[in-house]
Amino acid sequence: MTLETSIEYIKGIGQERAVLINSVLGIKTVEDFLYFFPNRYLDRSKVYKVNEIQAQESVEILMKGKIWDLKELGTGKGHRLTAKFSDGTGTLDLVWFKFSKWLMNQIPQNTEVFIFGRVNHFNGYWSMSHPEIELDEQKENDNYLRPLYPSSEKLIKRKLNHKFFQNTLKIICTHIPQLIEENIPENIIQRHQLMSRPLAFLNIHFPQNYSYYEAAQKRLKFEEAFFFQLRFGLKKQQHKTHAVGHPFPIVGDYFNHFYQNSLPFELTLAQKRVLKEIRNDLKKNRQMNRLLQGDVGSGKTMVALLTMLLAMDNGFQSCLMAPTEILATQHYNGIADLLHDSPIQVKLLTGSTKAAERRKIHQDLLSGALSILVGTHAVLEKKVEFKNLGLAIIDEQHRFGVAQRASLWSKNTIPPHILVMTATPIPRTLAMSFYSDLDVSVIDELPLGRKPIITAHRKERDRISVYQFAKEELKKGRQIYFVYPLIEESESLDYKNLMEGFEQIAHDFQGIPISMVHGKMKPEEKDQQMKEFVAGRTKIMVATTVIEVGVNVPNASVMVIESAERFGLSQLHQLRGRVGRGAEQSYCILMTSDKMSQESRKRIKTMCDTNDGFKISEVDMQLRGPGDLLGTQQSGVIDFKQLDLTKDGIIIQQTKDAVEQLLMQDPLFLLPQHQKMKAFFIHQQKKKGHWSKIS
Numbered sequence: 243m244t245l246e247t248s249i250e251y252i253k254g255i256g257q258e259r260a261v262l263i264n265s266v267l268g269i270k271t272v273e274d275f276l277y278f279f280p281n282r283y284l285d286r287s288k289v290y291k292v293n294e295i296q297a298q299e300s301v302e303i304l305m306k307g308k309i310w311d312l313k314e315l316g317t318g319k320g321h322r323l324t325a326k327f328s329d330g331t332g333t334l335d336l337v338w339f340k341f342s343k344w345l346m347n348q349i350p351q352n353t354e355v356f357i358f359g360r361v362n363h364f365n366g367y368w369s370m371s372h373p374e375i376e377l378d379e380q381k382e383n384d385n386y387l388r389p390l391y392p393s394s395e396k397l398i399k400r401k402l403n404h405k406f407f408q409n410t411l412k413i414i415c416t417h418i419p420q421l422i423e424e425n426i427p428e429n430i431i432q433r434h435q436l437m438s439r440p441l442a443f444l445n446i447h448f449p450q451n452y453s454y455y456e457a458a459q460k461r462l463k464f465e466e467a468f469f470f471q472l473r474f475g476l477k478k479q480q481h482k483t484h485a486v487g488h489p490f491p492i493v494g495d496y497f498n499h500f501y502q503n504s505l506p507f508e509l510t511l512a513q514k515r516v517l518k519e520i521r522n523d524l525k526k527n528r529q530m531n532r533l534l535q536g537d538v539g540s541g542k543t544m545v546a547l548l549t550m551l552l553a554m555d556n557g558f559q560s561c562l563m564a565p566t567e568i569l570a571t572q573h574y575n576g577i578a579d580l581l582h583d584s585p586i587q588v589k590l591l592t593g594s595t596k597a598a599e600r601r602k603i604h605q606d607l608l609s610g611a612l613s614i615l616v617g618t619h620a621v622l623e624k625k626v627e628f629k630n631l632g633l634a635i636i637d638e639q640h641r642f643g644v645a646q647r648a649s650l651w652s653k654n655t656i657p658p659h660i661l662v663m664t665a666t667p668i669p670r671t672l673a674m675s676f677y678s679d680l681d682v683s684v685i686d687e688l689p690l691g692r693k694p695i696i697t698a699h700r701k702e703r704d705r706i707s708v709y710q711f712a713k714e715e716l717k718k719g720r721q722i723y724f725v726y727p728l729i730e731e732s733e734s735l736d737y738k739n740l741m742e743g744f745e746q747i748a749h750d751f752q753g754i755p756i757s758m759v760h761g762k763m764k765p766e767e768k769d770q771q772m773k774e775f776v777a778g779r780t781k782i783m784v785a786t787t788v789i790e791v792g793v794n795v796p797n798a799s800v801m802v803i804e805s806a807e808r809f810g811l812s813q814l815h816q817l818r819g820r821v822g823r824g825a826e827q828s829y830c831i832l833m834t835s836d837k838m839s840q841e842s843r844k845r846i847k848t849m850c851d852t853n854d855g856f857k858i859s860e861v862d863m864q865l866r867g868p869g870d871l872l873g874t875q876q877s878g879v880i881d882f883k884q885l886d887l888t889k890d891g892i893i894i895q896q897t898k899d900a901v902e903q904l905l906m907q908d909p910l911f912l913l914p915q916h917q918k919m920k921a922f923f924i925h926q927q928k929k930k931g932h933w934s935k936i937s
């Protein structure tokens with residue numbers, strides 16, 4: 243048996259089952275089977291009695307007893323199979339809502355069995371639905387943790403059940419000493435006290451005991467993270483040695499003049515530090531690829547602008563790309579405003595730029611008359627050509643992914659420097675994995691004098707007092723946002739809610755000028771309404787989430803979010819970031835109904851507990867999972883088997899450091915102690931052909 247051996251040659255499988263297993267589980271070879279890890283274990287040392295299950299509601303447990311009185315009940319939708327289960331301490335109902343004659347015949351009655359599943363309390367009775375059943379035939383030397391594998395009805399019908407997988411893997415595992423070689427260098431194994439690779443594979447399938455299981459899992463997580471980091475570390479290293487970039491050695495007049503005369507405030511220490519990191523990159527003749535992380539309101543835009551001025555000082559053009567038209571416009575206005583007394587040319591290019599203006603922009607980019615281009619995805623179009631693009635900044639809302647980032651590279655013969663800015667912070671583990679091809683800078687400090695926003699949770703019955711509070715703020719001269727959800731599936735209903743909300747507010751706040759902005763309005767109309775609010779002529783802004791990113795109105799001090807339970811955490815945090823931009827104390831009020839899911843409750847509580855975007859992003863990842871946080875197109879990149887980005891931050895950091903050291907010591911994998919690692923790495927690259935798409 244080798245790793246490449248087809249599974250059809252394993253005892254008890256054969257050609258027909260091999261085809262089925264491959265089609266359902268994607269397992270073709272012995273190696274695939276070794277990586278088919280149990281998704282949970284049956285702990286045989288803990289057998290529960292019927293009279294003990296009160297405390298175990300909704301938990302998967304193991305019980306031992308006899309099944310009897312098997313019968314079909316009900317018709318149509320209520321048609322079900324039931325049975326009794328007794329163990330001498332009491333009786334439990336078993337129930338199957340989906341079953342076949344075949345299944346009925348499989349269920350052993352009046353003989354000692356183990357049953358395994360979740361117990362539920364319903365209408366005064368305890369029951370277990372769809373239990374897994376095994377005859378009591380435990381062997382003397384069996385381990386007490388028994389692996390359970392992900393399966394499907396289709397497989398189980400063909401007797402490819404837990405027992406089958408256990409037996410097959412038992413056979414394969416006897417060959418582990420010949421099949422599995424160590425692939426992590428010995429010094430790293432020592433330093434992190436990792437279980438050896440063969441032992442880890444053995445114990446992930448058949449744990450000798452619980453602590454062996456934990457050690458095996460840690461080892462396999464470490465290995466997965468290690469080779470992931472190695473792949474990106476190599477890429478980064480190759481990039482650093484090969485990808486030439488335009489050197490920006492000069493800090494010249496554009497930068498200095500602006501810094502001394504036009505900077506409206508002192509930079510925070512964090513902004514200064516990040517700027518230094520960027521300058522360090524730009525001095526060298528290597529292309530910069532940097533991620534700039536910072537909380538909402540931490541002042542990323544100023545860092546972006548100063549970097550663009552550096553580009554100009556060195557004779558290069560820059561572009562700044564934002565995810566939405568509103569945000570691009572905002573960036574453009576802000577930058578044009580800051581540069582109003584300088585000769586620097588800045589232009590805005592979006593989907594709605596008129597043809598004549600567009601042509602002019604194209605010309606001026608080519609001639610070099612235009613120095614800074616701000617825009618949406620429109621800047622990526624082929625027709626947009628630069629004379630000498632030296633810097634591309636991406637303000638990300640949705641994660642763009644490496645491919646899209648790379649499309650900016652081709653805008654110059656030597657690729658421009660790339661700075662990616664996140665709209666809201668992303669968890670550290672995600673940054674270290676999804677963005678592992680980038681260097682990371684963090685602005686971990688807000689400008690001085692910001693008062694933390696006070697966040698409160700209110701319900702419909704509190705509405706009068708919420709309005710009362712809003713009126714007091716208005717009296718002080720402040721402005722207020724009311725934001726309504728607009729989620730596509732229920733668009734028309736949401737639209738109705740928004741309109742009703744508007745009417746209610748208009749009624750309750752008589753005499754106060756109100757703006758309204760929503761997605762169904764024409765751009766000019768939207769613009770007009772927005773301008774009125776920005777100029778302070780209207781005092782209340784009723785809007786859907788179109789204002790999520792963008793609007794900067796320092797005088798606005800209250801953000802009321804309606805149906806807040808329907809917003810995601812990062813969205814709530816973004817919205818809240820629209821206030822607290824001035825010197826005044828600001829407030830965020832989260833209005834919800836009484837009925838909320840547990841997850842919504844956790845989101846609302848998190849918002850009330852903290853203003854820290856980094857903490858919020860961690861909770862968001864725990865609730866939604868890393869894949870959802872990235873957006874579906876990108877999640878394949880972080881599709882780990884064992885590693886869990888919500889829990890394994892320490893391992894990710896350890897492997898990142900280990901890989902960095904290793905690449906410094908032996909960048910070409912020439913040392914003898916690195917040969918097995920190298921061989922495995924190459925083998926893995928070949929196997930996961932799709933990985934190469936990432937670069």
Ligand code: ADP
Nearest residue numbers: 507508509510537538539540541542543544689
């Ligand atoms: P974000 O990081 O969310 O993009 P912005 O760049 O929009 O944040 O900055 C938020 C606000 O803070 C802007 O009004 C900006 O002018 C202001 N700001 C940025 N840096 C500083 C600073 N060092 N001191 C005071 N205000 C600052």
Ligand code: MG
Nearest residue numbers: 542543637665
């Ligand atoms: Mg911003």
